[in-house]
Amino acid sequence: xxxxxxxxxxxxxxxxxxxxxxxxxxxxxxxxxxxxxxxxxxxxxxxxxxxxxxxxxxxxxxxxxxxxxxxxxxxxxxxxxxxxxxxxxxxxxxxxxxxxxxxxxxxxxxxxxxxxxxxxxxxxxxxxxxxxxxxxxxxxxxxxxxxxxxxxxxxxxxxxxxxxxxxxxxxxxxxxxxxxxxxxxxxxxxxxxxxxxxxxxxxxxxxxxxxxxxxxxxxxxxxxxxxxxxxxxxxxxxxxxxxxxxxxxxxxxxxxxxxxxxxxxxxxxxxxxxxxxxxxxxxxxxxxxxxxxxxxxxxxxxxxxxxxxxxxxxxxxxxxxxxxxxxxxxxxxxxxxxxxxxxxxxxxxxxxxxxxxxxxxxxxxxxxxxxxxxxxxxxxxxxxxxxxxxxxxxxxxxxxxxxxxxxxxxxxxxxxxxxxxxxxxxxxxxxxxxxxxxxxxxxxxxxxxxxxxxxxxxxxxxxxxxxxxxxxxxxxxxxxxxxxxxxxxxxxxxxxxxxxxxxxxxxxxxxxxxxxxxxxxxxxxxxxxxxxxxxxxxxxxxxxxxxxxxxxxxxxxxxxxxxxxxxx
Numbered sequence: 001x002x003x004x005x006x007x008x009x010x011x012x013x014x015x016x017x018x019x020x021x022x023x024x025x026x027x028x029x030x031x032x033x034x035x036x037x038x039x040x041x042x043x044x045x046x047x048x049x050x051x052x053x054x055x056x057x058x059x060x061x062x063x064x065x066x067x068x069x070x071x072x073x074x075x076x077x078x079x080x081x082x083x084x085x086x087x088x089x090x091x092x093x094x095x096x097x098x099x100x101x102x103x104x105x106x107x108x109x110x111x112x113x114x115x116x117x118x119x120x121x122x123x124x125x126x127x128x129x130x131x132x133x134x135x136x137x138x139x140x141x142x143x144x145x146x147x148x149x150x151x152x153x154x155x156x157x158x159x160x161x162x163x164x165x166x167x168x169x170x171x172x173x174x175x176x177x178x179x180x181x182x183x184x185x186x187x188x189x190x191x192x193x194x195x196x197x198x199x200x201x202x203x204x205x206x207x208x209x210x211x212x213x214x215x216x217x218x219x220x221x222x223x224x225x226x227x228x229x230x231x232x233x234x235x236x237x238x239x240x241x242x243x244x245x246x247x248x249x250x251x252x253x254x255x256x257x258x259x260x261x262x263x264x265x266x267x268x269x270x271x272x273x274x275x276x277x278x279x280x281x282x283x284x285x286x287x288x289x290x291x292x293x294x295x296x297x298x299x300x301x302x303x304x305x306x307x308x309x310x311x312x313x314x315x316x317x318x319x320x321x322x323x324x325x326x327x328x329x330x331x332x333x334x335x336x337x338x339x340x341x342x343x344x345x346x347x348x349x350x351x352x353x354x355x356x357x358x359x360x361x362x363x364x365x366x367x368x369x370x371x372x373x374x375x376x377x378x379x380x381x382x383x384x385x386x387x388x389x390x391x392x393x394x395x396x397x398x399x400x401x402x403x404x405x406x407x408x409x410x411x412x413x414x415x416x417x418x419x420x421x422x423x424x425x426x427x428x429x430x431x432x433x434x435x436x437x438x439x440x441x442x443x444x445x446x447x448x449x450x451x452x453x454x455x456x457x458x459x460x461x462x463x464x465x466x467x468x469x470x471x472x473x474x475x476x477x478x479x480x481x482x483x484x485x486x487x488x489x490x491x492x493x494x495x496x497x498x499x500x501x502x503x504x505x506x507x508x509x510x511x512x513x514x515x516x517x518x519x520x521x522x523x524x525x526x527x528x529x530x531x532x533x534x535x536x537x538x539x540x541x542x543x544x545x546x547x548x549x550x551x552x553x554x555x556x557x558x559x560x561x562x563x564x565x566x567x568x
Contacts (some may be wrong), residue, residue: 003389028159030196030292031187034168035178035233037203037222042239044202045098047266048168049105050275051200053304054108054285055164058297063160064102064114065093065153065167069177071119076465084336088496088546089115092470096167097339100546104343105276107549113156118177120149142183149184150191173201174225186230195293201226201233202266205240205248214240216252223256234291235262235284243267262287273308273346273550276301307350307550314355318380318564320345321359323399325392340384341413344548348557354565361396373402381409381536381564385414386496387541390439397423409536409563411556414497417529417539418448421501421509427514438499447509449502468495471521474527474542480517482528483540485559491518493527493542500541501526536563 010038034048045066052062075086076094083562087100093112103110125148125214129139149426170187171178188195203219219238226233236258238244244252244265253260264284269275279285286296322338342358351358366372376382382403384396396416400423403410412420418436425434425447434438436448451468471492476483483489506526510516518528518540531537536559 006513016263024568028196029154030161030164030294031153031157031162031185031188031192031198032166032288033197033199035165035173035182035199035201035226035231036171037173037201037226038206039204040172040219042202042204043266043272044168044170045101046272046275047200047202047237047239048098048166049101050272050279051284051288052164053276053301054103054168054279055288056429057301058285058289058299060163060289060294061161062106062164062166062167063108063162064106064110064117065157065165066098066102066170067149067167067178067181068096068115068117068170069181070117070170071122072117073119073123074115074117074465078469079339084194085339086496087340088469088494088543090471090494094465094469097336100340100343101272102460104549107551109488113152113159116149116152118180121145121152124148124152141180143187145180146184146187149181149486150188153184153188163294170346173222173229181231182226182229182231189231198234198291199226199231200235200237202237202239205238205244207241214242214244214248216248218256219252220255223258227261233258235264235288237266238263239266241268261309262291271308271311272305272499273311276304277308293390303551310350310537311346311355314349314353316354316565316568317357318561318568319352319357319359319378320377320560320564321376321382323361323363323382323384323396324387325363338385340543340545340548341383344545344554344557345383345561347548347550347553348561350550351553351558352565354561354568356561361399363392363399365394366398367392370398373398374403376408377406379408381411381560383411384413384419385411385545385561386416388415388438392449393419393439397426401427404531404534407535408566409560410534410538411536411560412539413545414541414543417541418499418501420537420539421447421514421529424509424512424514427506428514431506437497445505447502447505448499451498451500467498468500470494472542474518475518475521475523476518476528481530481536481559482514482517485538486553487555490521493540493544494546495542497541501529535567536560 034044036042036044052064056062074094075083075096084096087095089095089098089111091111093115094114097521099110099115125144128134153167169178169181203222205214205216205219209216249260249263252263264282280300289296324338345356396419400420401444422434425431425445431445434447435443437446437450443554471494474491474493476486476489515530515532516526517530519526527541529539538556544554544556550558
């Protein structure tokens with residue numbers, strides 16, 4: 001399928017000057033749907049990304065898509081405790097955290113074309129109906145909704161010039177919410193053929209402790225449920241606590257009509273970054289290529305394997321405190337809320353040669369008991385990530401003051417930068433009621449305030465998709481920690497915020513010693529701040545974690561981990 005790619009795209013662009021508004025493709029793309037069985041959280045996203053990585057390593061162009069069955073238009077309005085992190089793409093789409101996983105494994109940017117929700121699909125169908133694009137037909141759930149799903153999948157594949165498009169369908173087989181997306185996959189297979197559209201079921205095989213034996217029956221039911229939707233999986237990835245032995249592979253093959261050598265064992269691993277190597281050991285990617293009639297390859301993701309070797313080889317521990325309010329629920333820590341931050345720390349740790357140990361710290365606890373701040377002295381570094389709202393903000397400000405005064409390496413992200421500005425205004429300038437107008441609209445010192453136009457959005461009740469979103473350029477001042485980290489005076493970073501540094505206080509803050517280390521190219525927006533004579537104290541309005549990759553760690557996280565290593 002690679003042979004005529006370039007000439008096809010030249011012809012396409014010559015014949016269709018309005019692409020991508022009205023895309024049509026001359027390429028023979030192949031499509032692989034990934035669906036989940038038995039229960040949620042079995043690892044569809046990481047399995048999809050690991051397979052994509054190994055296919056890419058063998059010389060194929062791969063892109064990835066996520067289908068979320070929510071009626072929300074995007075992930076921006078979802079509660080992070082319920083849904084997890086909101087990942088922002090380079091073109092400003094608020095998406096599911098799996099898009100971030102795809103980017104980190106593929107080491108490529110994923111755009112809004114590669115993300116859809118039920119709400120987004122229905123919105124498009126309704127808009128097209130209102131615009132008479134259905135030519136007066138009665139618009140029905142079937143076939144028109146699945147057809148819209150197929151149109152979006154083909155557009156993303158064509159835009160990426162992909163040999164393989166891997167589509168992860170959210171939810172679990174048997175749920176009502178994702179049946180229309182499964183129907184879209186069935187219709188695509190009927191249209192393009194089984195040699196171009198195939199399915200992988202990622203299913204859970206429990207090992208009840210009272211029995212000590214792996215059970216295949218739940219997966220058998222998941223396969224039969226998928227069969228009832230007209231879909232017969234070509235591969236099965238068996239998630240469990242342990243490897244699937246040969247007798248159980250043969251049993252699944254017998255009852256599910258899947259060749260036993262197409263059943264891939266996926267036991268629990270210490271790190272998700274070990275999954276590609278695990279898949280390679282079972283020749284998963286080559287089996288997929290053979291199933292599609294493509295040429296197999298012995299090539300492996302060697303650079304990736306070097307990265308995982310560095311992770312495993314790191315011995316020196318550095319304790320990094322992540323201070324937030326979204327990850328605690330009972331006795332559990334919901335680290336998915338700050339997933340990209342967590343992964344960025346790991347990437348930087350591998351480059352610096354240290355083993356990060358993450359301490360999840362609830363900011364509210366420092367409001368209730370100020371004496372607990374002393375526990376921060378045992379940390380090697382502190383991160384205050386992004387967030388919204390008043391709950392826990394005073395605890396964050398107290399932590400920031402402690403980090404500043406005690407030379408603890410600090411990285412403030414988005415809200416973490418804004419809190420650092422508030423802390424400086426209160427404790428250095430003496431403006432005791434300094435605050436953000438997000439929290440106190442009547443503060444006499446609003447050092448953080450609405451961005452231009454954002455107050456109008458809020459007044460009109462427009463919240464979804466109205467923040468400052470996506471990538472924007474930033475100019476970094478020389479002779480700063482930020483410049484030392486990036487080794488560049490111009491960068492591009494992704495944003496997600498509604499409030500910003502208030503320039504009314506800029507001169508006063510700078511005269512008192514706050515360093516403005518990064519601004520928008522026209523110097524109108526403060527994007528980065530830091531403190532002099534501190535090992536590492538940097539606050540950024542953007543979200544650097546969204547651009548960190550295993551093979552290219554983000555410079556600011558590397559800078560923090562270096563300073564943390566020196567402190568340890």
